[in-house]
Amino acid sequence: MITAGCDIGSLTAKAVILRDGEEIIGYDIIRVKTNPGASAREALERASEKAGVSNTEIEAIVGTGYGKDSVPFASQTVSEISCHARGAWWSLPSVRTIIDIGGQDSKAIRIDENGNVARYIYNDKCAAGTGRFLEVMAKALDVDLAQMGELAEKSTETIRISNQCVIFAETEVVSLINEGRETCDIIRGLHHAMANRVASLAKSIEVHEEVVMTGGVAKNSGMFSALSEGLGLPVRALPIDPQINGALGAALMAADIVAKK
Known part of the structure; x- marks a missing residue:
């Protein structure tokens, strides 16, 4: 078949x-x-x-x-x-919460032990918390989107990105660049800003372990640690x-x- x-x-x-x-x-x-x-x-x-x-x-x-x-x-x-x-x-089969971050939306899905959907929530109204957010920031930083995870791992200083709106966050990133802040530190800050947005969305449906992240953004290694911190729970990758x-x-x-x- x-x-x-x-x-x-x-x-x-x-x-x-x-x-x-x-x-x-x-x-x-x-x-x-x-x-x-x-x-x-x-x-x-x-x-x-x-x-x-x-x-x-x-x-x-x-x-x-x-x-x-x-x-x-x-x-x-x-x-x-x-x-x-x-x-x-x-x-x-042990997964209970799926966090999917795509190009234009993000979603959190909670399932039971039989794989049935128990609760879910979407964010499709705002680019914050989506792959589009990172695409815009990569362009502002003049870095390859695929390298953001690797660069974030080199960060030595915590930078808090206060704006989650794409337009305002981009302006904030440009200001940080002009201040001479390190690119890797800015990227790590962006990962945490995005992860906090997604974690807030996911918490509204009661996150249960095990948690996995899917979607194109799950190819960014830096998002796993940021989202794990935002949720207060480990986030795993699927074996696909x-x-x-x-x-x-x-x-x-x-x-x-x-x-x-």
Whole structure:
């Protein structure tokens, strides 16, 4: 049995190919283009190629994410909350809280011992607490976004970023640069400002251990320590690429569809 999941976010499209509901045999992540449907198709084709399967071999496809309704070939669409919960629980059955930080939103999901969603909350109204926040700050600091975690680890001084709004925080960062403050210290301060915002969101649904972080921001090592401090609990990484968790959950949902036939 071959199934697939497509997670179409605001910035990236992710596709996962699953065999027998038990093994990830291929996945791909691409930037979303003007046409979300075309992006979904490209991500699926690339993931299928890596898995060594043809589209005709895929028995069911579930779409999820911001652009789930733009996946014309989906057998079904499912909410990203359900897919993130399913993917994380499959990867790590001991997980009870999932904090997903994407390009344009962040969300916290609490699940029970059976992987069912107990509570959840979104932040999709403000760029603070999202990947966009770090993208803007990386540009202001003239550093590669992918290097921010590594640079933060070199920090020797604590800097508190008082503004969480992207526009005001960017102005604050420029002022700190002009004061001659070290880039690594500013980045660490930014991580903590963002983590505190996300932690506040997550605490509103009562965070239970174990806690995992997913989404593109989970590729930033500096965010793990900052978020752990903000929550007062250790935050773990899943044993998969953190960006494909939603697509994985969708592929698992697709396996359920096939099993019920």
